[in-house]
Amino acid sequence: MEARPTAVPAIQIRRLTTRFGDVVIHRDIDLDLMPGQMLGLVGGSGSGKTTLLREIVGLLAPSQGSVRLFGQTVLDSDPQRRRLLRRRFGMLFQQGALFSALSVFDNIAFPLRELRLFDEALIRDLVLLKLAMVELEPRHCRLMPAELSGGMVKRVALARALSLEPELLVLDEPTAGLDPDRSENFVRLLKALQNELGFTVVMVTHDLGTLLGLATRLAVLADHRIVASGTVDEVLAVDHPFIHNFFGVRHDMAAAGPRAS
Amino acid sequence: MAAATLETVQRTDSLPVIVLAGDWTLATLPQPLAPFERRLRELAGTGSGWDLQSISRLDSAGAIVLWRNWGRRWPASLVVGSEHRLLLERVEAIVAELPGRSSERLAWLLVPGRLAIVALDHLAGMVALIGQMVLDFGYLLVHPRDIPWREFSANLYKSGAQALPVTALIGFLIGIVLSYLSALQLKNFGADVFIVNLLGISIVRELGPVLVAVLVAGRSGSAMTAQLGVMRVTEEIDALATMGVSRSLRLVLPKVVALAVTMPLLVIWCSAAGIIGGMVSANLQMDLSYGFFIDTLPRVVPVANVWIGIGKGLVFGLLIGLIACHFGLRVKPNTESLSANTTSSVVTSITVAILVDAVFAILTRSFGIPL
Structure with missing residues (x-):
C-alpha cells in the first residue's frame, strides 16, 4: 500500500552490544530499516543473527544500546505500550512454533481472540481470509499442527504472524527445511503478500535463493559488527572475506541461470 | 493513523453517496464495533452508492467489516481503487460455511464403549510391554x-x-x-x-x-x-x-x-x-x-x-x-x-x-x- 507519510524508521538500532558472560556477540551495531524495505540479515553460523533478531522483537535485552521499532523502544517499561507495540509486528519462527494443542484454525484465530475486539463470525472470516492468502484451503482448518507437512507449517505460521495485520514481519530462516521447489513457492508467496500488504520485512536466512529473491537490502554480520549494509549491489562491492565466500556462489549461480535475480 | 470515518454526501441527483475515508484497519476501526456496524448496515439498506476512493488504508479486517455489512454482496454502485477492490474480491471468495465437525446424535451412547476400548487398548499395551x-x-x-x-x-x-x-x-x-x-x-x-x-x-x-x-x-x-x-x-x-x-x-x-x-x-x-x-x-x-x-x-x-x-x-x-x-x-x-x-x-x-x-x-x- 502507500508509504507512510512520516519517515520514522521501522527498525532503528543504535550502538547495540550483546555479551553472554565474557563472550561478545555484537559490538556497537547500528542499523536502520525504513518502512516497506525488505532486509536480509546474513552472517556465518554463530555470528549472532538469530540473537539480533530476538533483540529486535524484544525476546532478549541487549547488554547495551537500544532497539526502536516505529520510534518506540521495544522493551518499554509500560506494559500497555509494550503490548500495543508488539501487535504491530509478527514473527515467523524457524520451526513454526505453532501451538501444538490447537488446530490450524485456532492457531490463526488465537491472536485475534486475544484482542477481545471481534465476535467469532468476524474472526472466522478473518482466519479464512488469511488461510486463503497463504494459499491453504478451508478444509485444512481442522488439522492439528502435528498432521501438517513442513511447508504447510510455515504457511500456517505465516498466516498467524499476519493475522494482526503487522507493519513489520520478522522471519527467522523462513525457508529452512523446505525443498527448493517449496522454498521458491514460499518466497513467491511472501513477495506477493508484501506487494499487496506493504509490510516491512527483516529476515535471517542462509538460503541464497530466498535472500536474493526477497531482500531489497542486505546487512552482513561478521566480526561482531555489521561489516556491510545497503542494497544488494552495494554489499557485493564491499571487500570482505565473508562476503566473498558467501556470495561467491552467487556469481556462479548468476552465470548458470536466471534464478538468482 | 486516521480513524475510519463515513459520511453521507448528497450529490447532484438521485440517491446520496456514502463516502468512506481514513484508515479502515484492525487498529483504527472504532471500538466498540457493534454500533458502528449497525450504522453501516442501515446505510447499506438504503441502497445508496458507496465511494471508497478516499480510504487511505484498508486491511482484511476493514474489508470484512464492510463486506459483511453489505450483506455479503456487492453494492449496486461502488467506486473503489483497484488495490482495495482486489482485497474485497479476496473477501468475497471466502466460503460461507466451514467444513464442520460431524456431530452424532446419540454420541453419549458411544462413551462407555469407547472407554472399554481404551481400557482394553491400555491392557494390551501393558501386556505387550511386559512381553x-x-x-x-x-x-x-x-x-x-x-x-x-x-x-x-x-x-x-x-x-x-x-x-x-x-x-x-x-x-x-x-x-x-x-x-x-x-x-x-x-x-x-x-x-x-x-x-x-x-x-x-x-x-x-x-x-x-x-x-x-x-x-x-x-x-x-x-x-x-x-x-x-x-x-x-x-x-x-x-x-x-x-x-x-x-x-x-x-x-x-x-x-x-x-x-x-x-x-x-x-x-x-x-x-x-x-x-x-x-x-x-x-x-x-x-x-x-x-x-x-x-x-x-x-x-x-x-x-x-x-x-x-x-x-x-x-x-x-x-x-x-x-x-x-x-x-x-x-x-x-x-x-x-x-x-x-x-x-x-x-x-x-x-x-x-x-x-x-x-x-x-x-x-x-x-x-x-x-x-
Whole structure:
C-alpha cells in the first residue's frame, strides 16, 4: 500500500552490544530499516543473527544500546505500550512454533481472540481470509499442527504472524527445511503478500535463493559488527572475506541461470 | 493513523453517496464495533452508492467489516481503487460455511464403549510391554555385553539416591503423627506399651510401602513419562531406532529394573525413618525409653512383616516403572497429549499400587501377625 507519510524508521538500532558472560556477540551495531524495505540479515553460523533478531522483537535485552521499532523502544517499561507495540509486528519462527494443542484454525484465530475486539463470525472470516492468502484451503482448518507437512507449517505460521495485520514481519530462516521447489513457492508467496500488504520485512536466512529473491537490502554480520549494509549491489562491492565466500556462489549461480535475480 | 470515518454526501441527483475515508484497519476501526456496524448496515439498506476512493488504508479486517455489512454482496454502485477492490474480491471468495465437525446424535451412547476400548487398548499395551521386557531379559542373558549399565545406574541414582531425603522426611513425620495419635488412645486403656506393636506392624507392613509408592509414582513415574514423551515429540526415539538401538532395551528396561531395585530399599529406609519418628514421639509423649522400644520391636513384629514390606516394594516398583513407560510411549507429538499422559501415568500408578496393596493384604493375611 502507500508509504507512510512520516519517515520514522521501522527498525532503528543504535550502538547495540550483546555479551553472554565474557563472550561478545555484537559490538556497537547500528542499523536502520525504513518502512516497506525488505532486509536480509546474513552472517556465518554463530555470528549472532538469530540473537539480533530476538533483540529486535524484544525476546532478549541487549547488554547495551537500544532497539526502536516505529520510534518506540521495544522493551518499554509500560506494559500497555509494550503490548500495543508488539501487535504491530509478527514473527515467523524457524520451526513454526505453532501451538501444538490447537488446530490450524485456532492457531490463526488465537491472536485475534486475544484482542477481545471481534465476535467469532468476524474472526472466522478473518482466519479464512488469511488461510486463503497463504494459499491453504478451508478444509485444512481442522488439522492439528502435528498432521501438517513442513511447508504447510510455515504457511500456517505465516498466516498467524499476519493475522494482526503487522507493519513489520520478522522471519527467522523462513525457508529452512523446505525443498527448493517449496522454498521458491514460499518466497513467491511472501513477495506477493508484501506487494499487496506493504509490510516491512527483516529476515535471517542462509538460503541464497530466498535472500536474493526477497531482500531489497542486505546487512552482513561478521566480526561482531555489521561489516556491510545497503542494497544488494552495494554489499557485493564491499571487500570482505565473508562476503566473498558467501556470495561467491552467487556469481556462479548468476552465470548458470536466471534464478538468482 | 486516521480513524475510519463515513459520511453521507448528497450529490447532484438521485440517491446520496456514502463516502468512506481514513484508515479502515484492525487498529483504527472504532471500538466498540457493534454500533458502528449497525450504522453501516442501515446505510447499506438504503441502497445508496458507496465511494471508497478516499480510504487511505484498508486491511482484511476493514474489508470484512464492510463486506459483511453489505450483506455479503456487492453494492449496486461502488467506486473503489483497484488495490482495495482486489482485497474485497479476496473477501468475497471466502466460503460461507466451514467444513464442520460431524456431530452424532446419540454420541453419549458411544462413551462407555469407547472407554472399554481404551481400557482394553491400555491392557494390551501393558501386556505387550511386559512381553517385550521378558524377551529383552532373555536377549541380555545371551548377550550380557549389551546390558545397559550406564542407563541403569543413572536411573538408580535419580529415582533412588535422590529420593532419600524426601522419603526419610515423610516417613519420620508420619511416624511422629501416628505415634502421637495412637498414644492418646492407648493411654485411655492403660495399654501404653502396645505402641511398639502398633507402630511396628502398621509402618513396616503397610505404611512404608504405600507411602514410598505414592512418592515414587509422583516423583520418578511422572519424570519417566515426561522424558519418554518429550523424546517422542522431538523424534529422539525414532533417532535411536534408526541407529539400531532398541528403545525397550535402552529406555524402558533400565527404568523398570532400577525402580524394582530401589523401591524395596526405599521402603526399608522410609519404614526405618517412620519407626524412629514414632520412637522419638513415644519417648517425648509417654516417656517410653529408647532402649525398651528397640528391645521390644523385634519380639512383637515378626520378621515376616519386613519381607512382606520388601516384597510390596519390589512389585510396586515394577508396576510404577511399567505404567510410566507405557504412558510415556503413548504420547503424541503435542503438548496436550504430553500433559494428559503424564497425569494418567501418576494417577494410574497410585491407584494400581493401592489396589495391589489390597490384594497383598488378602494373600498375606495368615503371615506375620502375632496371635
